[in-house]
Amino acid sequence: MPTAPLARTRLLATCATMVLLAVSTAPLTRQAHAQAPAPSYENMPGIAPPGVRVGKYLDVPEAAKGPAVDPAKGYRIQMLGRDLYMVTENVYQAMFLVHETGVVVVDAPPTIAAAIPKAIAEVTDKPITHLIYSHSHTDHIGGAASLGGRPIIIAHEETRKLLARANDPKRPLPTVTFADTYVLSVGSHRLELSYHGNGHEPGNIFIYAPAQKTLMVVDIVFPGWMMWRHLAIAQDVPGYFEHVEKIKSFDFDTLVAGHVARTGTRADVELQSEFLKDLKIAAGSALGSTKVGEGVDPRDFSNAWALFGNFHDRVVIQCVNALTPKWSGRLAGFDVFIWDQCSTMEQSLRVD
Numbered sequence: 540m541p542t543a544p545l546a547r548t549r550l551l552a553t554c555a556t557m558v559l560l561a562v563s564t565a566p567l568t569r570q571a572h573a574q575a576p577a578p579s580y581e582n583m584p585g586i587a588p589p590g591v592r593v594g595k596y597l598d599v600p601e602a603a604k605g606p607a608v609d610p611a612k613g614y615r616i617q618m619l620g621r622d623l624y625m626v627t628e629n630v631y632q633a634m635f636l637v638h639e640t641g642v643v644v645v646d647a648p649p650t651i652a653a654a655i656p657k658a659i660a661e662v663t664d665k666p667i668t669h670l671i672y673s674h675s676h677t678d679h680i681g682g683a684a685s686l687g688g689r690p691i692i693i694a695h696e697e698t699r700k701l702l703a704r705a706n707d708p709k710r711p712l713p714t715v716t717f718a719d720t721y722v723l724s725v726g727s728h729r730l731e732l733s734y735h736g737n738g739h740e741p742g743n744i745f746i747y748a749p750a751q752k753t754l755m756v757v758d759i760v761f762p763g764w765m766m767w768r769h770l771a772i773a774q775d776v777p778g779y780f781e782h783v784e785k786i787k788s789f790d791f792d793t794l795v796a797g798h799v800a801r802t803g804t805r806a807d808v809e810l811q812s813e814f815l816k817d818l819k820i821a822a823g824s825a826l827g828s829t830k831v832g833e834g835v836d837p838r839d840f841s842n843a844w845a846l847f848g849n850f851h852d853r854v855v856i857q858c859v860n861a862l863t864p865k866w867s868g869r870l871a872g873f874d875v876f877i878w879d880q881c882s883t884m885e886q887s888l889r890v891d
Contacts, residue, residue, distance in 0.1 A: 580834075580852060584859040586867070586874045596874055603763030603871035605629055605801030614654035616661060617802065619793050620751025622728060626651060626658040629800040631679070634755055635659055636748065639726035641668030644686065645746055645755055646797065649709075652682020669693060669723065671732065672713060673757040674743040675701040679797060684709045691715055693723065695734050697742035737775040738782030747789060754789050756782070757797030762807040764799050765872040768879040776887035780819075783812050814866060818858070822884035825857035855881045 587593050608615045608629050617625045622637040631648035633655055642665050647655060659667070667687075672680050672694035683692070694702075694713035702710050715721075721732040731747040739758045746755040758771045759782045773779035786794070786808050794803035831850045832840065839845040858881035867873045 580856055582856060582860060584856060584863060586859055586863055586877055589878055593874075596872075597867060599871040600763065600868065603799070603801075605799070612654075612657075614651055614658060616658050619753045619795070619802070620748065623748055623751045623753060624658070624662065625795055625802060626655055627800075628654065630798065632795055632797050632799075632802075634746070634753075634795050636725070636728055636730065637663050637665065638668075638728045641665045641725070643667075643669040643671065643723065643725060643728075643730065644690070645671045645795075646673050646679045646757065647682035647686055648679050649677070649681040652685045655682075655686060669725065671723070671730070671746060672698055672710075673746065673755065673797065674698055674740055675705070675710070676740065676758070677705075677707065677710060679757055681707075681709050684711055693717075693721065693732070695732075695742040695744050697734075698744075699742075701740070701742060735782060735785050736778050738773065738778045738785075739771060740774050743782075745785075745789070747791070749790075752790060752792040753795065754786065754791040754793070755795035755797070756786055759783060760786060760794060760796050760803055760808050760811050761799055762794065762796055762801055762803030763871055765870045765876050766811070766880065767798070768876045769883045770880060773883075776883065777891050780815055783808065783815060787812065810869070814870065817862060817865065818880055818884050819888070821858045821861035822854065822881055822888055824861065825854040826885060826888055829854050829857065851882070851885060854885050858885065 606615060606617070608627075614626055614628050617627070619625055619634070624635050624637075626633050626635065628651050631650050632646075633648060633651060634645040635655070635658070636643040642659055642663065644655060644667055647670065667690045670683060670686065670690040670692045672683070672692065674695075675698045692711060692713040693715045696716040696718055699713045699716045702712055717732065717734075719734055723730040723732065729749065731749060733745045733747070734742070735745065737743070743757065747753075758767070759779070761767065761771070770776060770779050787805070791805070794808065796803050829850060832846050833853070835846055835849050855878060859877055862877060862881070866877075
């Protein structure tokens with residue numbers, strides 16, 4: 540129990556602190572009121588910007604939809620060619636190849652990891668002998684440890700570095716790595732793995748089944764859909780563009796993209812390539828026609844962040860407006876992420 544003098548001292552200190560806080564926050568309160576939302580920028584798009592709650596997003600075009608999933612199972616299997624299958628819950632996708640003595644699995648997303656052994660059991664009773672990682676991200680391989688057994692794990696050497704840093708027991712380290720190319724021959728089957736640089740993150744590889752004319756590249760193309768935000772969080776935007784064009788150079792009929800409700804086709808890749816070209820043109824045009832400082836209160840001219848934040852916003856608005864008439868009905872989720880894509884493209888054109 541504090542003594543009376545000590546208690547009075549603490550009380551005085553508390554009162555002084557409260558007075559100081561009241562005095563110091565008063566200007567902040569006034570400043571906050573001064574920063575209340577002003578009228579919107581001119582020519583605001585009909586597509587709601589970030590931070591604005593949307594009652595109903597644009598409908599998903601029929602072309603973007605895939606086969607339904609049996610709710611009793613929670614997943615579906617799609618045959619991709621001789622002994623090659625995709626398993627999905629219509630959001631994430633994994634692939635498996637049945638060979639003479641076992642099964643090769645490509646990726647193990649946590650959302651469908653429990654379904655992968657069930658899907659395999661519908662086709663064969665052979666064990667999983669190999670597991671290929673498309674890249675290091677946990678949303679695509681975070682279910683690897685739950686598959687059990689002791690499969691040979693194959694990945695790019697950069698993926699191994701990233702996983703060693705992550706030290707995640709759910710993503711066991713690869714036991715076989717490569718730098719440029721690796722051919723996995725299992726019985727009468729062949730998978731060709733190749734690395735083409737940082738198009739998403741370091742180590743993101745192409746997995747090609749030549750006999751089945753099937754290519755798996757994850758987080759690059761989103762068949763029928765707008766890409767995930769910020770060009771699928773690409774670390775290297777020019778590299779991302781190059782990956783889309785590289786996919787077009789493969790002789791494939793079916794693309795397993797790692798996401799969405801269906802597999803892709805060459806037409807899907809061409810469509811995304813066309814969108815990316817339009818995105819680059821729209822952002823470049825907006826950059827060239829927008830001046831720094833227009834519409835900014837002169838009292839803020841010494842605030843460089845305000846000047847360039849305003850500039851960035853107006854460039855993105857112009858970009859969104861340019862792309863909406865052509866693309867809003869062609870790519871599912873256009874209205875969800877178009878602001879992100881224009882923002883990322885503007886930044887890349889200025890700094891890359």
